[in-house]
Amino acid sequence: MAEVAEITRERIAAVAPRIRDHVRHTPVMRVDMADFGRPSRTVDLKLECLQHSGSFKVRGAFNNLLSQGVPDAGVIAASGGNHGAAVAYAAMKLGVKSSIFVPAVSPKSKTDRIRAYGADLVIGGDLYADALAASQALAEKTGARQIHAYDQVETLLGQGTLGQEIEEDLPEITTLLVAVGGGGLIGGIAAWYEGRVKIVAVEPEQAPTLNHALSAGKPVPSPAGGIAADSLAPKQVGDLMFAIARDHVAQSVLVADEDIRAAQKALWDTTRIATEPGGAAAFAALLSGRYVPDENERVAVLVCGANTNAVDFG
Known part of the structure; x- marks a missing residue:
């Protein structure tokens, strides 16, 4: 696939200065797993949840808006919530009109954020796939530019930063745990590292999109449920990321919903980091022993999302 050849370490390095003034360089927190009731081991948490x-x-969103012209009709995105919030935020900052389609499963914490950024919000069906179809139909009608959440070159290059x-x-890490939904994040990161560190993909048991794709040798429809369904449950992974993951993702791990909830609670109780379920999934693999x-x-563990109103995880 010709587009996959465009997602390279060199191109990611070229994107970084383009978006640098628009994104945060997020911090790292070094923790001891003994503080979480596990055998002592130093682990680094990359807190992209503070982005x-x-x-x-927002990395992919800003790269999309800054690398190509935006028509008068603006931009359109379909999202479980986080991509929509990111596109809405980038559009607001750059003075561009945005329309965001979300499924009914998107939590209020995410839809409120999208509205606060000034986007036109549309509830487009029960699942992400429904919202995507509705957004594509409007884009064809109006001429607005579609920004895909994970299966687009500009998106993967942005996430690769x-x-x-x-x-x-x-620079010293040997292993990086990354949560997977549609795969734009792990695809961009794996393209950057090119196998120089061990990339471990983590998914909910009820949304094993990459796990099933790796077993089948191609993206295939998979279940789309569980507590992280708003961020980690597309119908299947993207074609672009799959070609990268096949070569550069070392291992696929599945975690249960109760593992994810326990990780959310542990991160809050021990570090006072509040995460959404998808944001805690990678840490859940380590905490649960999966x-x-x-x-x-x-x-190192990537803590990738914090769009939740919950603090008392009970």
């Missing part, structure tokens, strides 16, 4: 709009998604930033912050590092691994 503008509450997730990593997070891989570059992680390497700048943590992923057990070797003794000599130097592990």
Whole structure:
């Protein structure tokens, strides 16, 4: 696929200065797993949950808006919530009209944020796939530019800048745990690292899109449920990211909903970091023991989203 050849370490490096003034360089927190009731091990948490709009998604959103012209009709995006918030935020900052389609499962914390950024918000069906179809229909009618959440070159290049930033912050790591929905994040990061660190994909058991794709040898329709369905449950992973993941993602791990909820609670109780379910999924793999590092691994975990109103996880 010709487009996959465009998603390279060199192109990601070229994107970074384009979006640098529009995104935060998010911090790293070093923790001891003993504080979470697990065997002592130093782990670095990359807190992309503190990014503008509450997730990593603004990286791809700004790259889309800054790398290509925007028509008078503005931009359109379909999203479980985070991508929509990111596009709405970028559009607001750049003075561009935006229309955001979300499924009915999108939580109020995310739809409120989208509205606050001035976007036209449309509830487009029960699932992400429904919202995507509705957004595509309007884009064809109005001429607005569609910004895909994960299966678009500009999106993956933008998300790849997070891989570059992680390497700048943590050049010594050997392993990076990353949550997966449609795959734009892990695709961009894996394209940056090109196999130089072990990339571990983490997904909910009820939304195993990449796990099923790797088993099948291609993207395939998968279940789309669980507590992280608003951010980690597309119908299937993107074609662009799959070609990268097949070559550069070392392992796929599935976690249960109760693992994710426990990780949310542990992150809040121990570090006072509030995350949404999708944002805590990668840490859930480590906390639950679904992923057990070797003794000599130097592990980092990407905490990628914080769009939740919940603080007392009960």
